[in-house]
Amino acid sequence: MKSRSRWRVDPLLAIGLGIVAFVLLLGIIAPLITSHDPLVQNVRARLASPSGEHWLGTDLLGRDVFSRILHGARVDIPLVLVATLVPAVIGTLLGTVSGYYSRRVDAVIMRFADVVQAFPVYIFLVALVFLLGPGGRSFVVASACISWVGYARLVRAEVARLKNRDFIVAARAAGIGDRRVLGRHLLPNVMPQVYAYMASDAVLALVALASLSFLSLGVQPPEPEWGRMIADGVDRIRSEWWLSAVPGLAIVIVGIGFSLIAFGLERQASRR
Amino acid sequence: MSVRPVLSVQDLRVSLSEARRELVHGIDFDVFTGETVGLVGESGSGKSLTLRSICGLLPDGIVRSGGVVAVDVDGSGQVRDGADLRGRGLAMVFQEPMSSLNPTMRIGDLVTIGPRTLRGLSRKEARSRSLELMREVGIPDAERRMRAWPHELSGGLRQRVMIAMALATDPKILLCDEPTTALDVSVQDQILRLLMQLKENRGLSMVLVTHDLAVVSQVCDRVIVMENGLIVESGLTNEILNSPRHNYTRSLIEAAQ
């Protein structure tokens, strides 16, 4: 029966989800894995090499690196998820309105989009975060202000395309109200592409967050954050190279996870 | 009519290359000089694939997996594979004039794109040849229309342009894939007449793929009925339509009444 194939999950999607979920899980159960507090400093034991006591050694302030890596997952991943979700919701809503309703509404929204896109992304991001004051929350707000545009354009194009398809026309002809048509009929056909976009956007958000934190504009110390940790270890890269390399690797792994999710979602959507 | 066929198809097999699934299961038929042969069937019968494999124009992922397509263009007895003679004796007319014409080229350039590429015609020669061909296929106001873009023309005119393109390579055999299916009935009438007239004037042989038995009745000398990749019946048009022997043919005739 053909309907069954719909439920078979793409293997890449499964792997990607597995990676991200696994890392997040590690972060959540971090206190169970390591007894070291990521914030506790022990200057006498600073820059220790990996050992039985400290699996990945200690950083410049004597904090256990392994513990900080794990706790970093609790900081980075949720922030990335939120920073992806908020613009997705805003952009989808605006894109839907833009694609479905009158030309004027569409024109206004798209002009806003043009203005936002006129700025180079990172400069805009840095400027906004600077204005709002550095920190995770500012990062989310800044992402929301900038990233919604991609979603809006994508959704707008899809909605405009599907708007005149017979099955939508039929729903309206059957007297179903606009809001229901949008929610129950149009959007379910648009969402698969939005989800795929969200997954790739998450990779970008992760890198942006790490970069901001690297520049001291993101998550503020002493919170463990992978980008920040890379910055902290940069001066020591010749001797205690793992201080930067491990958080870098963590970012790469999670980035790959999100990318696989994106790839898997796209493959799944195109197979229908 | 010469005794030797101008096109001879033997044990033709067409398959999906990846899935190794056969779509056309070894069919045989001949076309003689000056004949119009109709290839009839419903969607999925394999008629279109058969036509395309004759001149080597199969879509991605589909290949000719067996059989011989022997074409004797000049009556010399020397045969070559159909795919080699595409544009050099075999020409094709497609169904959908809207998507088959390059929207970024003007009509005048489109018509002679074949000979210009294959025989290196000069611009001047190409231009006068285009004009000649456009007039031959009955495009009114041809001089002006040469500078037109495909989207500016009606479906009927676009189909005439496609026929002109096919004629530009001086073919001996015209392969037509549902050439009038997408057209209004009055335009279909005009185009069928045009094809028949051209056939007579130029001494062409034609293979016409269609699902419409009435069209077959109007223009084809012989008809071949296909179902699921096999030939179920073939013979003279009148005979087949008046006394069909196979059930499938019968059901097609009944459904068209």
Add this chain to the structure above:
Amino acid sequence: MTPVLAVENLTVRYPISGGVDLTAVDDVDLSIERGKILGLVGESGCGKSSLGRVIAGIQRPQHGRISIDGREMSDRRRGDDARLVQMVFQDPASALNPALTIGAMLRELLLVHSLVTDRKAADRRAAELLDSVGLSEELLERRPDALSGGQRQRIGIARALALEPRVLIADEAVAALDSVVKKSVIALLSDIRERMGLTIVFISHDLAVVRRLCDEVAVMYLGRIVERQPTDRLFEDPKHPYTAALLRAQPRIGERLDLVSTPALIGDPPSPIELRAGCSFASRCPSVVEICRTTAPEAASSTDGSLVRCHFPLSR
């Protein structure tokens, strides 16, 4: 008897770039009696689809009135009015929402219009609807991509019937189907008309199908109805030169194309953008006379509802 559908002075225009308008439907009057199947035929650009969509309430006319059972319909049909005219679409592939199961789609329609009281009743009614179009209720769990073209088209009909309409507009409903499936869907439409007394407007470019199914036929050319007759009369004794040409152009089994005879119609239809004075068919009419170019003919109608719009209708 009040006709079930009455259209008066209907005009549909589409703006095209440059301030020019395309007139798709030009001041059309039409009425149909209950239980009849009216074929609406014509070539591309004649306006039959636009006319159908306006009657179905999907599109808004520039002006004109549409009345169902004598009651005038407003442009935006609300509530029960939205159910009165339903449409069956041409392309089985795009006419059904790929994200919904058949059951979910039908249930929603029934519940939104309060045609049933709860979900269980909706499921039962959905099964009934599928049954009435000759499909088994196990299709309720499937999605459109798991069904054949013929099945999807039948479901399109079931969807239209779910709202218990007075008039069904079939817009090229069988054009995309194979001939054997086509026949069965036509039989289904005929059967529905018998069983439910439904009135159907059957829009089609395929004259052979129209001849089999319809009681009456109206021929459109450039936005106007140029002839309307009971089916047999139209095919055997057409009164308008365009109808005659259309019938002549139709290929028939058993007839060979005669190159000596002239084509049924020469050239392409004139542009619907600049409508000229005079008869819309004047530029291609084989029997055109001077008055045809200057004065548009009125529709001469008879008591049985048939009409011809020509200064010199053909007579046998």
